Each structure stands twice: as structure tokens, then as C-alpha cells.
Amino acid sequence: MSYTKDQVNVRKFDVVIVGAGGSGMRASLQLARAGLNVAVLSKVFPTRSHTVAAQGGVGASLGNMSEDNWHYHFYDTIKGSDWLGDQDAIEFMCQEAPKVVYELEHFGMPFDRNPDGTIYQRPFGGHTANYGEKPVQRACAAADRTGHAMLHTLYQQNVAAHTTFFVEWMALDLIRDADGDVVGVTAIEMETGDFYILHAKTVMLATGGAGRIFQASTNAFINTGDGLGMAARAGVPLQDMEFWQFHPTGVAGAGVLLTEGCRGEGAILRNSEGERFMERYAPTLKDLAPRDFVSRSMDQEIKEGRGCGPNKDYILLDMTHLGADTIHKRLPSVEEIGHNFANVDITKEPIPVVPTIHYQMGGIPTNINGQVVVPMGDDPNVPVRGLYAVGECSCVSVHGANRLGTNSLLDLLVFGKAAGNHIIANHSNGAFKPLPATAADYSLERLNRLESASDGEYAQHIANDIRNTMQQHAGVFRTQASMDEGVVKVAELRERVKGLGLKDHSRVFNMARQEALEVENLIEVAQATMTSAAARHECRGAHTVLDYERPADDPVAPLGRNDAEWMKHTLWLSEGNQLGYKPVRTQPLTVDTVPPKVRTF
Template sequence: MKVAKRTFDAVIVGAGGAGMRAAVTLAESGLKTAVISKVFPTRSHTVAAQGGVSASLGNSEPDHWTWHMYDTVKGSDWLGDQDAIEFMCKQAPQVVVELEHYGMPFDRTDEGKIYQRPFGGHMSNFGEKPVRRACAAADRTGHAMLHALYQRNVRANTQFFVEWLALDLLRGVDGSVLGVIAMELETGEVTVFQAKATLFATGGAGRIYYSSTNAFINTGDGVGMAARAGIPLEDMEFWQFHPTGVAGAGVLITEGVRGEGGILRNASGERFMERYAPNAKDLASRDVVSRAMVTEMNEGRGCGPAKDHVMLDITHLDPKTIMTRLPGIREIAIQFAGVDPIKEPIPVVPTCHYQMGGIPTNYHGQVMAEDGVVPGFYAAGECACASVHGANRLGTNSLLDLLVFGKSSGESMIEQIRKEPAALPEIPQGEIDKTLARLNRLDQQKQGASVHETRLAMQRSMQKHAGVFRFKNLLQEGVEQILAIEKQVQQTEIKDKSQVWNTARMEALELDNLIEVAKATIVSANARTESRGAHVRDDAPDTPEHPDGRDDVNWLKHTLWYRDGNRLSYKPVVMKPLTVEPVALKKRAY
């Protein structure tokens, strides 16, 4: 197969919020910048983010970045690195104002300031009471952000390669990253994109689960490519289940609904979160709310004939508030739940939403391996693990993550590129041949496993074995099942071998990435024998020594999973911030 070659100063894989924020920084500095995306940029999954982006602007009431930092460390169940968390929270006001100057149409207060709403886990004065910190554009914040960033990139002459699928990372003989090899979906053309610096901003991999708020494009492409290239994956056992996906559909109902005053109720109409989080109530951290909902259902207080969901009630709100602040949510509820939330509560259930782990980076966006920085390689957004989210992400910190680390990655890449010699190094032919062999195997495979059936088996297994609550025997069984499914993935057959718009080929290549994510998740979860944040095990009981099953003596550390041999290693959590006093360990309660 003939392989074309293109060269750039910087190559970015992924055109969501992180990729486009980095691209703005690079392109506006005059560097030749390419962005590869398998969908049109404004269809990237950032467009689905609803509730807001967090920043301690203090537009409605007093706020401070140190309070935001405290909430983020606490939300992470102390698994977040405090240097990166300080960096993110301190940068938040600046990157939000920059975005506003790019043309982001934020909602406004009566005084003309950016409108802010409360969100789960965000508190004033170090956990005292909820605070308005989420900067919102109605309930379509991600949509507004993505369009603003895309327009800024068009102005900066960023070069987009739309409907191209990145296949593999290309590494030099010294271990440095030299670019990626990618395929144009329409023609099947394979091209090497070589650059002095490469950024992965490919988003999450929620499609490893059967029920997910994630788009079908969220297949962990960057994470899978990194794993195949020998890069470890960090903290992959931690997956956030959003409390409010539409029951039976999985479509997201933003936390902003509860920020505007929405209440979760069980079958008897009780506001049950008062029992689980007396202070924050419905605005407790997402993992806390999700487990409370599942507990209500498991104990027979769920709604509907199967008692398999609870109700999100906003019927007590002024209809004008719903129409102004939550218009998209009303539309979703009518279309996917068949209810008008002005008149009836919305049936909701916890649904896989966010990947806390990913490609390990520092807060400059540089990818880190056991022996230090991987030269020429950067990651930002959901595919990366800085680690600011630790064991549980606070709502609205995802969009902030995109802005802060997209920008810092771009700045780091500029610094590196300007030090590089003009001539690009030779790419080892073996790196290209590995990808061509994988494509050839897919095209030649006969009487193999069905891509669809294999993917479905993986998703059902992950849903059963690594969900909201985790059990020792189920986790061990899950490891065995996923490793067996991996063998099927290696033998999948493409039924339609047409070269033009071959979605079957793309789905097979995506499955290669999904199975790496599933392996990393289930192996890491099985090994972590404590409960922390979103990872809750039945065999890690709540004791005075281990509050909520958390074991800080043995497990206050990051997991690193290596594809080679399903090997695990660990590294310490950074407990020392950059300039302020550390947030001390304590029991996590809301």
C-alpha cells in the first residue's frame, strides 16, 4: 500500500475543546498546524457539554480559586495531583475571560457579567455551602464553546483534516514521537503526518460501556494508540457515572438542572439526597449522588414497574426559568423521555459519563513515562490524565480542563518546536509497517468474529463487572471475560470491504482502541482493593481506620497500566501544591 507523507510544525489529533484551544495557541504563533478529526470539528463531543465551565469569577457572590482548589482535591478523593489542580484553578478566570473575548456567548447577569450557577461539589469557604461558579451559556455551554474556538481557528488559518481517522503513533529510534499515521475515511488513503510536536486530544472512551452518555465517536482512539506505542495508562479504574442520564436512553441531563433547583425523588416522592448528603443534598459530588440513587433502587424505592430509576423534579420551578436556562433539557426530556419537565418529573438513572484516567501528563501537557517526559508527545482533555480529576471529577471541571491544558499544551509545544532543528528525523519503516500489517489483517480476515457482536460483548461485560458498585468476584470474572474478548477482537472480520465510506472498517479499527481501554480499566480496577471516589468495592468496608473504605496507607497512589503483559506499576500522588498549603487528607463528606 502506498503511503503519502505530509509535514507540519505541530499535529493535533482531535478537534474538540482541548485540541482546538491548543490549535489557536499554535496557529496564532505562526506555526504550521494540522488538526486531524474523524468528524467535522463542531460535531466533536465537547458540543454535548451542557452545564457550564467552572471559574472563581465571583460574579454573583464571593469566590476564590483556593476554594475551587479545595473542592477539586476533595472531589478527587485526594487522588488528584495538587500541583496540577492549583495550576488549573488559578488559571480558570483567565482562560474563561479569554474565551469570552473569542466570542463565547455566555449568559449574563442583570449587571452584564457572565452568569454563574451552582454545581455539584462546588462550595464556598472550603466546603461551607454551595457557590455559583459554573459559567454557563444556557444548557448548551459546550456547543457555544466549540463554535467559538472553531471560528477562532478558521481566523488563524489552522489546517483541518476532516473525516480522517488516526491509526497509530509513530516513534523514533530514541523513543521520541514523530507524528501519526492516519487514514482518510472517504478514500481509504493512508498518510503519514510528521511533526516536531504531536498532541492527542481525542476525548474519552465511554463506549466501552453498554449504557453511556458518550457519543458513538468516543472510542478511546488516543488512549488505544498510546497503549500500543508502549505508553502507560494512568488511573483507568476510575470512571464517572453521571447521576442523571435519561432512563432507557442514556442521554445526558445536565447537573445544571439541579444547579437551578432540581430535586431527585424516589417512588414515594421523598427528596432522598437529604439522607446521604445533608449539607450539599442534590448538589453533592457525582459519585456520591450516583451511589445514593443506585442504593434507593436496590432497596426497592426506585420508580416505575421495575423500580429501575428515580425522578428528577423541576415542576416547582418557574416555567420561564426552564425555558430560559434549560431549553435544551426540556427538548431532550420531551424527545427521549416523553415528558414535559414543566409538568412532570424526568425519569433518570446513573449512566457512564467520563473517563478520569488516561495518558499520563504533567500540567504542561507533556506526556510522562516511567523514565520521564516522552519527547515530542503531548496530551490534553479527557484522553489525558494530568491528574486533576483523581478518583472523581467535579462537574464543569471538564470544560475547564480543556481550556487550561489545551492552552498550556500549545504553549509547551511552541517552546519545544522553536528549539528543534529545521530538518525532521527519519521515521523508522517498521513503525509504518506495523500499521499497514494491521490494515492488511483486517482486509484479509475471513470467517472471523463480527465487529458488532464482539463490541457488544465487551460493552455488556464492562457494564456488569465494572459499574457503579464493584464486587471482588465480578471484577475477577470481568478480567477473564475481557481477555477472552480481546482474542476475538484480534480475529474480527470486515464484512463489507468497500474502500469508499467504509464504516465497517472504521468500527473495526475503533474496536482495536476500545479493547485496550477495557483491559486497562478492568485489570486496574481488580487490583485496587480499596474504595475511592468512583471506584467502590463491596469488600472494602467503612471502618474508623478506612473511612468509606478508603485506604490511604496502601492506596494513595496512581495506577499505571502497561499493555505489554497487562503489567501494573504505581507512582505517588503529588500532595504538594505549587504555592499554597496542601489540602490535608480527611473523610470526604457533603
């Protein structure tokens, strides 16, 4: 049965937030406490959002366990980003970090404690004291369930603040008026299949990452890039989509994440010879080098025949020396994952791991206030009125070409709060901008195209082909020829997406319809990634292209970084599959610029 205009329901809110993860709920809490009428849409119950899967900690220079200050954190984040991070945004995040962590503590976050009552902090990859001289304990942790604790804390505070939640709703498209301002979103209530326009003074995208464009992923099945798809279809470019982080320790064969907190507590990566091989690649930080560096080192060991198992296709993560008491106290979820997904007792034997896609550094371009920005004339950062983005779906850019562990939970706290404050400061108590007469047309056309295509292709067949293509052509190590081939394959997949069909036309919890709509988001992200990657002719951070590595004593160091030509952000526009670029902001707010240099650890 087709959707018609007379079936459109309209509701009004000061702010509509799409996504109920950590960033969305941190922003909604700020807004609801200020008295704004806030609606938060989520495909799942808020405490099932993907932030719940974050394990290791949130980075902040509290200095509870070792010498630390925000200047060290600032330096580590720039170096970790391979100098593609914007230094003004990084300074803002690192300065705000202790404040938002203490604020979260006061909300009721159950951090682990030191004997003196202060927040427990563990070491994490790439975090150092004295500008790289030694590891530092900066990750504020609640065992290995930090994201779980954070999400529940924020949800409880939002309930107390009377935030309105729309649970099991799927947002479809942004509504822009003749001026280009965003005035609302279209959405479907999954339980009934009813179609809605949510009319708003401000819309915020907080939909998380899109790791489900890859076959092997630590991401939840809900992470289909919905916010990025909405932005791309509305004419907003996506920034730096070539940079995807492979987490070094996904369970081999399952993809389930084993937190970097394992190595923070002292776990060791070993090859088939039992060697702690990271000592060769990163003599100072060893297993606590940044994630892109460790992932390349692991992949190199496997390529050179020192992988473990009958097929020599994984590495072993050894925690047995930590002792059962430490594992029970600090890594209880990891122990459970070992039993359930690898049939391994990590207190007695090492667990097989491989690098697994984990996080997107790119996303919807924003400034430090969370405002979505687009190029206009000579200005590459003109705000789109009425539109904000926070969390993993956004690109501030504080992560550049590679994110440091613990900076994702920090990112969502700092910029979720900052965006909330900016909306409050600029909120108008006056009338809503009117909806355009065509507000529902585009989304209705998308829905009815699916309804009329009973003999079209099944969404999951295309989704699986997208994932296989991305896994093959945009992995840890890339070649120009492989990426160019991937661009062609993804373009062919985009044509197939136009032929999606539905065999189930029911309205109530029609998951086939939801999956088809998600595939239309996945293809936007996949094409943005593949096109952006093939065009960046250098190595930087998570983007390691074998063609551009220059010979070096260290076989995994990406020394093919080309600062003269490629110290710039990529901007991908869906219409016409076009690419543009804008400069990296290298001037911090109050301190000296950190100049580029070769990354060694």
C-alpha cells in the same frame, strides 16, 4: 485489496493534533496564532466533536454571583478527587480558570449575562464557598449549551487563524523512532480509504474519552478511546483507568445526559415515596453533592426498593417547581431532551433518570505542560519527546478518583492552552527528525490483517460483548469477585479481537473497517479499566467496592478508602497486561497541602 508501501502518502506539519474537540482546538488556536503549521485530524466535523454535548458550564472563581476565590475551588477539587488528584496540577488549573474564561469571552463566547453585564454563574455539585460550608455559584454557563457555544467559538477562531483541518480522517498509530521519540502518526482518509503518514515535530492526542466501552453511556458513538489505544500500543502506560464517573442523571432507558445544571438551578431528586432523599445522604449540599456521591445514593435507593416505575429501577428528577419561564431560559435543551427521549414535559412532570457512565478520570499520563510522561529509572514522570495529550484522553491528574462538574471544560481550556504554549516555547525551526524505515509497517500490517480475514468475527458483535461485560463487572457498585471475573472475560474478548474480519473491502467510506479499528482501541481501554480496578483493594471516589466498605451509619459513604496503601496512581501497560504505580503529588505550587479526610457533604 491489500495496502502496500507504495500507496503510502507523506505530509509534513510542525504539529499534528488528533482530535478537534475543545482541548484540541484550544491548543491548535494557540499554535496557529504563533505561526506554526498545524494539522488537526477528526473523525467528524469539528463542531460535531463530543465537547458539543457538554451542557452545564465551565468552573471558574469569578465571584460574579456569590463570594468565591481560587482557594475554595482548589479545595473542592482535591476533596472531590478523594485526594487522588495531584495538588500542584489542581492549583495550576484553579488559578488559571478565571483567565481562560475571560479569554474565551473575548473570543466571542456567548455566555449568559447578569443584569450588570457580568457572566452568569450557577451552582454545581461539590462546588462550595469557605471550604465546604455552603454551595457557591461558580459554573459559567451559556444556558444548557455551554459546550456547543464553546466549540463553535473555538472553531471560528481557528478558521480565522488558518488552522488546517483534516475532517473525516481516522488516526491509526503513533510513529516512534529508535530513540523512542514520536515523529508522526499514520492515518486513513475515510472518504477515499487512502493511507497517510503525517510527519510531525510534535504530535498531540486530544481524542476525548472512551465511554463507549460501557453499554449505557452518555458518550457519543465516536468516543472509542482512539488516543488511548494509540498510546497503549506505542508502549505508553495508561493511568488511573479504574476510575469512571457515572453521571447521576442520564435519561432512563436512553442514556442521554441531563446536565447537572438542572440541579444547579434547583431541580430535586425524588424516590418512589416522593421524598427528597439526598437530604439524608448529604445534609449540607443535598442534591449538589459530587457526582460519585449522588450516584451511589440513587443506586442505594433503588436497591432498597424505593426506585420508581413499574420495575422500581429509576429515580425521578423534579423540575416542575422551577417554573416554565426559568426552564425555557436556563434549560432549553433539557426540555427538548425530555420531549424527545422520555416523552415528558419537564415543566409539568418529573423525568426518569439513572446513573449513566459519563467520564473517564484516568488516561494518558501528562504533566501540567501536556507532555506525556512515563516511568524511567527512579523518575515516574519522564517526558516522551514529541508527544503531548490534552483533554479527557489525558490524565494530568486534576480529577483524581472523581471529577467535579464543570472541571472538564475547564481542564480542556487550561491544559490545551498550556500545552500549546509549551510547544511554542520549545519549537525548533530546524529539520524534522527522519522517519524510521518501518514507519508505516505496523499500521499496514493491522489493515492487511483485516483485509485478509473475510471470515473473521463481526466487529460490532465483539464491541457489544465488551460493553455488556464492562457494564456488568465495572458498574457503580463493584465486588472483588465480580471484578476478577471481569478480568478473565476481557482477556477472552481480547483473543476474539485478534480474529476480527471484514466482509466489505471497499475503500470509500468503509465504516466496517473503521468500526473494526475502533474495537482494537476499545479492548485496550476495557482491559486497562478491568485490570486496574480489580487490583485496587479499597474504595475511593468512583471506585466503590462493597468488599472494602467498613461499617458506618451512612450506608453509601465509601469509608473503605485506604490512604496508607493506596494513595497512589495506577499505571497499566498493554504489553503483558502489567500494572505499576507512582505516588500522588501532594505538594501544591504555592500553598499548603490539603491533608486527606473523610468526605462528607
